Each structure stands twice: as structure tokens, then as C-alpha cells.
Amino acid sequence: MDRAKTATAVKLASWLPMRALSGWSVKDLNGDLAAGITLAAIAIPEQMATARLGGFAPQVG
Numbered sequence: 178m179d180r181a182k183t184a185t186a187v188k189l190a191s192w193l194p195m196r197a198l199s200g201w202s203v204k205d206l207n208g209d210l211a212a213g214i215t216l217a218a219i220a221i222p223e224q225m226a227t228a229r230l231g232g233f234a235p236q237v238g
Contacts (some may be wrong), residue, residue, distance in 0.1 A: 225235040 228235055228237045
């Protein structure tokens with residue numbers, strides 16, 4: 178059973194950016210949330226416009 182848990186942990190560690198998250202703390206939440214909302218507010222309409230320019234429905238972008 179330990180081998181299965183270890184294999185799962187290795188797969189998870191290779192998938193998640195653990196080193197990047199190691200310095201993260203809850204006090205960073207406000208800045209990260211603001212950055213995520215700002216990115217979404219810019220990127221989503223931009224991708225919808227790009228889809229329209231390509232002749233596709235906005236949902237495709």
C-alpha cells in the first residue's frame with residue numbers, strides 16, 4: 178500500500194507546481210484574487226473578440 182501512496186504522491190508532485198507554491202501564504206490571497214479577477218476581466222473578452230475575428234462564435238474563443 179505504501180508504494181501506491183508514494184506513486185500517487187509522485188504523480189501529484191509532478192503535476193502541481195509545488196516549488197512555486199511553497200512560499201505562498203494566506204496573506205497573499207487578496208493580491209492573488211485581485212490579479213485573477215483582473216486577468217479574467219481582460220483575457221475573456223479578448224479571447225471572445227479573437228474568436229469573432231476568426232469567424233467563430235464567441236463561445237469558441
